[in-house]
Amino acid sequence: MSVAMRGDGAPSEIGGDALVVTAFSGELGAAAAALDRALDGELTAMLTSGEIRGRFGELTVVRATAAIAARRVAVLGLGDRTVLDSYRVHNAYTLGARQLRRRRLTRLVLAVDATLAETAVGDLPALLRAMVTGTLVANHEAGVFKTDDQESAPLIDDVVVAGVDGDARDGVDGALADAVLLAESTLRVQRWVSEPSNSLTPTLLASRAKELCAGTSLTVEVIDRAGLEAAGAGALLGIAQGSDEPPAMIVVRHDGGAHDGPLLALVGKGITFDSGGISIKPALGMETMKGDMGGGAAVLCAVHAIAALEVPCNVVGVVPATENMPGGGALKPGDVIRAMDGTTIEVVNTDAEGRVVLADGLALARRMGATHIVDVATLTGAVIIALGHASAALMSTDSGLTRLVQRAAREAGDRFAELPLHPEYDSCLRSEVADVRNWGGREAATISGGVFIRAFAGGLPWVHLDIAGTAWNEQSSLKDVPSGPSGAPVRTLVWLARLFSRD
Helix, strand or coil: CEEEEECCCCHHHCCCCEEEEEEECCEECHHHHHHHHHCCCHHHHHHHHCCCCCCCCCEEEEECCCCCCCCEEEEEECCCHHHCCHHHHHHHHHHHHHHHHHCCCCEEEEECCCHHHHHHHCCHHHHHHHHHHHHHHCCCCCCCCCCCCCCCCCCCCEEEEECCCHHHCCCHHHHHHHHHHHHHHHHHHHHHHHCCCCCCCHHHHHHHHHHHHCCCCCEEEEECHHHHHHHCCHHHHHHHCCCCCCCEEEEEEEECCCCCCCEEEEEECEEEEECCCCCCCCCCCHHHHHHCCHHHHHHHHHHHHHHHCCCCCEEEEEEEEEEECCCCCCCCCCEEEECCCCCEEEECCCCCCHHHHHHHHHHHHHHCCCCEEEEEECCCCHHHHHHCCCCEEEEECCHHHHHHHHHHHHHHCCCEEECCCCHHHHHHHCCCCCCEECCCCCCCHHHHHHHHHHCCCCCCCEEEEECCCCCEECCCCCCCCCCEECCCCHHHHHHHHHHHHHC
């Protein structure tokens, strides 16, 4: 992927397959209005007739005149400008770029509407990151296993950003470099999440982590079954009992800060396939459970990007990885297992397995000296009922760390809605036979999942992100959210490390 900035000349003077300009509800954006003069008022006429409406994610392609170097003009709708933020700008460019790919228009010129920098996303670098990352993320391809895919659209391979005033160029080159790295990390998470579980087992996920980090400053450790037994990781081993595939605890470390500085732990759920175990899921839609390692994938790819950016802080990524299967040796409802920190867990629902493996992930992070913990997991279907696919859930014990995560999300183009952890919710996980039970019923199911994980944070500043809705948007009624795997929240985790290094 080639991404460049052109500061000389008007956007209309730059060649490519399509020059992308924007419109809002009932009005042309600044770049589109300037271009309209070269098109003899064609865009204004189309706006008046309703051919261009400016609705969010809509794309109208117009044949260019001789006065425009690109072959086509593409008008991308951004909807109501008063509700635009990085999240919506990013998604709009993803939706638009997917349509351009289907039209086989892959060499793009993105005209910048500088008015959005302050009003929608905060500054010009943030706007450029949202535009470029959103565009490049449209390159995700699901059909990699097709042997004769005649319908596959070509990839966007060349992006030129144009229309930025020379006096406003501070930070632009860095923003574009960030955008490319963040897009590559997002696409990698999307690929891993989309991959069938028979080609991305826990062992193979660990191999991917080693390959990804080879030749970098990162250190990688994979703890196998014997090592997990020696460490007392009874929670991860318990969930792994039903599968023939061995579990693995994947640890990736970036030592970019002071030797005695704080250590940010990112802990990601790595269930490479979730059948539900003995509490088996319905068959309909179970094939999507290959993506239940989305949190783990985001953590691994985020730490890789953090190292590539040379962020000056200490970060460790911990991914407890296993399948959750209903084999003859599988956990049964009512069984009691012991986590790495000694806590006993009554497993009343084997389909509430993600929180159980995270218990050992958090315990290991604490053993390694973590001072702050953020865990990421496709944890509950209930969060989709509550928030749909437009926002992940956030629960926390520390307001300062929460503020950093929310700031990082705004920079990255993600969204998190904070849910409460009132003490009344604690009682739903009380067990008569163990220290805690792993499921509290359907009522407040997303919150009770957070309550369970909190018990293993050891009192450290902790944030839990339930990304079950945002990691994959499948057949949603929310048409403004791109379908398929999103790669979330890898970009937020990268920005979090940057903010953590400063604050």
